[in-house]
Amino acid sequence: MISAANQQEYYQALLDKKSEYEGVFYVGVKTTGVFCRPTCPARKPKIENCEFYETAEEALLASFRPCKRCRPLSHPNQVSDLVRLLVDAVEDNPEKRWTNQDFQKLSVDASTARRQFKKRFGMTFVEYARARRMGLALKQIREGDAVIDAQLSTGYESSSGFRDAFSRIMGAAPTRSGHHHILKASWLDTRLGPMMAIADDEALYLLEFVDRRGLEREVERLRLRTKSAIIPGYTAPIRSIERELGAYFDGKLTEFKTPLFLLGSPFQQEVWDQLLRIPPGRTSSYGEIAAAMGRPTAYRAVAQANGANQLAIVIPCHRVINTSGELGGYGGGLSRKQWLLNHEKSMSAARKEEY
Known part of the structure; x- marks a missing residue:
């Protein structure tokens, strides 16, 4: 059951057509009998005529049919x-x-x-x-x-x-x-919206949600720091991460094997290594990560290094929350962060039941 507070949040996201909520919820419109994705271009219904669902299957089971304008059963931004x-x-x-x-x-x-x-x-x-x-x-x-x-x-x-x-x-x-070093960039459709992957023939350099604020600056910074050209195309690491993301969102994978190229200072790379040690279904705080590194007062620097991560989901910066228990920030949007944490908790619980 979706709480009243979340329903209000989702309705505002529907009004604003926020792409970061793609895959987080679907809305059934009682007056038309259809259900839509958050970014549907159709005229918005009144909140009292909306019913919110976490999955398309739930909306279908509630007798709503898929909207013909936003096609909620297809990937967002599907290629025409x-x-x-x-x-x-x-x-x-x-x-x-x-x-x-x-x-x-x-x-x-x-x-x-x-x-x-x-x-x-x-x-x-x-x-x-x-x-x-x-x-x-x-x-x-x-x-x-x-x-x-x-x-x-x-x-x-x-x-x-x-x-x-x-x-x-x-x-x-x-x-x-x-x-001259060549990097290739590809658009990957995921449950939570499109992502951009950039890699050479050996490793993955960047994986970010396309609507992340400042993505253009990240890509340009990557190009300059690696002295690379970035052109459209696929490489073996991009094919690999595309397969692994599919398995991750299907609840079948918790550890990524795609080779990574970590472009950061020694301190940043040490922080990212600590992020990789946080088990799926668990969270940690900036202070806890700083303490684990033997630098208990460096929690602000840890937070900055966390925000500099360019490999979303794979290096799980979404598993870092505030000491108070609040979510804190996330470049892909807090709704995605909450969804990822819930998804990983569900996967972790399912694996425990298997054993």
Whole structure:
């Protein structure tokens, strides 16, 4: 049973269309007979006409049918058919330079494609296709092909145009990129909303909720500190964390095995190591972590290091609460933090029953 206080909180989140509540609750609307996700664009009902549920199954069992506008049984921000069509078209011919005629052949409106890609990936379709071409060109250069060969094979007739485009996307000109580090970024749909994963071929560098405040600065800081280019794509660690997140949200996994790259000071890394020692279903305070490190007065520094964690869920900063027992802060939003703690307590309890 959802408490009256939580119902009021959820109703306000519904009015504000807060994406951080995705997966935390669903709302059944008694006047229409449908149930929706928190970010549904439909006109908002009065609170007396709302019933709140923790799962879609509960809403279905209460006789509500899924809303056709927000599709609560699908992943939030699910890829549209148009985006999927164009992504597939790029993969079929990644060296292609797109023109309006190409869109017409697919019966696609170029401006619609631009808007949908901008909303989903933070870049237009043309920028997406160009980044894909550049990724292939970089691979050729890293494998020893001459710059001119990479330029021509990826559709650039002008060497200056190729160099300028390369610099915009990669952050360095081709002739200076011999040891340029490449990171790939992917969008992952989860129960609690979309996340961004950034990794190279060896390890995961960043995992954050897409709507986290300041995410753009985090990504830029990561790019500068690692002297890397960040382009769209998948790597083995991203595939790994995608599988593990699915198992985690299904209640089947409590320990992540995906290799991690921890980019922080020795003190920060010591704090993050302590976070990894907090068992699922348990919590700790900043003071307790500081004491465990042998620095009982450093709880404020511990709090700062906790907030600097760039690997949400995997390094469980959500398991750290205030000494008073209050949740404290969380970059992904307090509603997500509470959901994660409840989820892990449920998993821990289920495992104890098995034994």
